[in-house]
Amino acid sequence: MNAVIFYHANSKLEDTAYDLSTLLKIKINTKYKSLIFDVDFFMKLRRNPDGLEFGRFNFEFPGGCFEFNNSIEFSYDDNSKDDKIIDMVSKILYFFWSKDIPAVASGIEGGKLPYNGGYNRKDLPWPKNDSNNFF
Numbered sequence: 001m002n003a004v005i006f007y008h009a010n011s012k013l014e015d016t017a018y019d020l021s022t023l024l025k026i027k028i029n030t031k032y033k034s035l036i037f038d039v040d041f042f043m044k045l046r047r048n049p050d051g052l053e054f055g056r057f058n059f060e061f062p063g064g065c066f067e068f069n070n071s072i073e074f075s076y077d078d079n080s081k082d083d084k085i086i087d088m089v090s091k092i093l094y095f096f097w098s099k100d101i102p103a104v105a106s107g108i109e110g111g112k113l114p115y116n117g118g119y120n121r122k123d124l125p126w127p128k129n130d131s132n133n134f135f
Contacts, residue, residue, distance in 0.1 A: 002075055003089055003107035006048060006068035007096050008127040013045045013070065020045075020072075023095055024088055041076035041085065067127040068102065086112050093118060102127045 009016065014033040020043070021028040021036050029035035034045040048071045072092065074085055089105050090113055096103035097118075102125040104118035115121050 002073065003085055003105065004074070005072040005089060005092055005096075005103055005105045007070050007072070007101055007103040008068045009070060009096075009101050013047075016070070017043075017045050020092060020095070023091060040078060040081045041074055044073045044075070046071055046073070068104070069127075074107075082108075090114050097124055100125050 007016075017028050017034050017036055024036070026036055026038045029037060036043040036045075048068050074089070076085060086108055089108060093103055093105060093114055105113055106117060108117065115124060118124050
């Protein structure tokens, strides 16, 4: 099973990975600093290839994942771990939103996440056409 969080920030992936590993109390890969892993899953932070590939950042609400410049991909095999992943994704979303960082989640049934994963909510941060908030 997979889940993805899309977020929009100009921080280094390694810095975000460190913050998230501290938040979730899990290890960060010392060789590849944008990987976080646990016994049951791993998370990979990377630039959002869909957003970059199409070069389509129209910053209109709601535009979907194309407006987010980064992603966090969760990979895990055991569906019995769904509740653990949902809990972590929820914590990460709240973490980003508390720092006014736009973020949404996909791959998990929206009703199981806070604010349905962040989609279609104008009261949550959304990417803006602002060079200071982009790369």
